[in-house]
Amino acid sequence: MHEVHIYLDNPKTGIHHIARSFEHIDLSLNEDINVNVYHTRNYGINVEVFPILCSIINELRAKGTTVNLNFELPPGCHQLSYASRMDFLMTLGLEYEYNKKRHNGSSRFIEIQKVRPGAHGYDGDLAAVLQNNLKMTADEAYDPAFMLSELICNMGIHSNSENGAYIYCQGYPNRGLVEMHIADSGIGVTNSMRKNEKYKNSCDSDLLNLALQFGEGSGEGRGHGLYFVSEFLRRNKGYFHILSGSKGIIIDNGVESEYKIQNYQGTVIHLRIPIQCGIRVDAIMDEQGYEL
Template sequence: MEDKIVLHLSDSFHTNFSGIKRLFEFYKLASEYYNDTIYIDFYHLIWFDANLSALFGSILAKLNNENNLSFSTDLNFLQEHFDVLFRNGFLRSKSALDDEQKSTVSFRSFKPDDKDGFIGYIENDLLSHRGMPNFTEKEKDDIIESLIEVFCNIQIHSKSEEPFYVCGQYYPKQGFLTFSMVDLGVGFLPAIENKTKGKIDNSYDAIKWALEKKNTTKGKPGGLGLYNLNSYFNRTNGNFQIISGDTFWSLELETTVMKKFHFPNPYVGSILNLFFNYQ
């Protein structure tokens, strides 16, 4: 009888470079297996930011599609210690768990052509959440418009036909709500390198270019989505992270000497993490 494959998720996973890097490492380890079942050991997990379900869910789906891998784990242990992963819909149990704390923004995936479904989710799940700040109407409209532009860019820029994954989590004690979006396309660089005729040749500069007002790789006006999001989080002391290619960029890092971090084992596509300050 063959030994079963066991991969461990231990310690803490926060929405920062370290937490994301370790999920990328999980992907790399798992991607070496094919046509098998991997048992995920969570027994030494201390903390998992529930909004990272968007990234983790995309990883499991990608491994299932490309390597024909399935996954098993001790669901009873997870339900006892990490019930938030059931309350946000990432995991399913026989007894449905209600999100009584109203702290989660549900884990969902959208096909790239399901713009209406995505808009409904943004309006009904994200922006109406109790953990959201008191927006002005203009701020709310700008955020909806910006997120729609991000969603529409998946098809245009990233050449992705894979689903787009989202999930959010409200942290009342810390006073912020984090919302994560993950696409499995080619990332920022290819379209921007092409648009700039090779002047921009690395992921950090591509992210910075995409954040500039009105920079767009489309042939028509656009490019306000990321600029407006960046402006909003700058103004409200929130945070904003973009992960694409081998680069981790964040609004917080821009004021430090570091500016960016590089992943030794990059994933695919791009990840946006939005940190809304509850005001």
């Protein structure tokens, strides 16, 4: 049986830490896995760890692997109440008694939701959901809705995940931003691009950078989704983080950085989108001569 140990004591523990926790496992062996999550000090937990955990664990389960998830918590720890309220624990198959009155969608978040495999978009009016749940105006919701729809479409077309993807959103009006998380554990951006003959011998590092350029892709889509999302956030001083294959790229306040891991088979994206933006996504599309 495989053992995975994840430590959440540091509130900076994020996407790449979770991905690295599973690197040593040979998933082709199809052995049972114990995932042990430690939170021994009563600090806050970085919310971005939960979508990737839901994706990895439920992808393994969809492929027939038995995954046992165990949380080790300090006495009186209340940090999992938030995870329960956002439906992360239910999605992971855990029962947790959340005693506080459950909030409805007016609390400016969209609980984690599963996107079915092969989806070409969100099931419903995403802009209306953002307006209702995150208390945004129609104008404020337009660009975030477009970007999340593009990412959902990308993952539906390219990921080849047996379990689909997971999305989660939360609005922070006092900080003037919306956070969005989307994660799948399919074949990843880089392996998808290798379906294109001209990229079949390219390395992960080159391919992930190419994926953020206009018109580049596997040849199965239009090759613009990641470009529009990353370019919008680059110009508006937002935050864009993508991890796929052996590389992660972060664009934060217009500054780009990269990091390496051994491998993450799927794709995880984390966005922080300014609600008030000087440059709209329509303007970026116009530059490229692109129309919806």
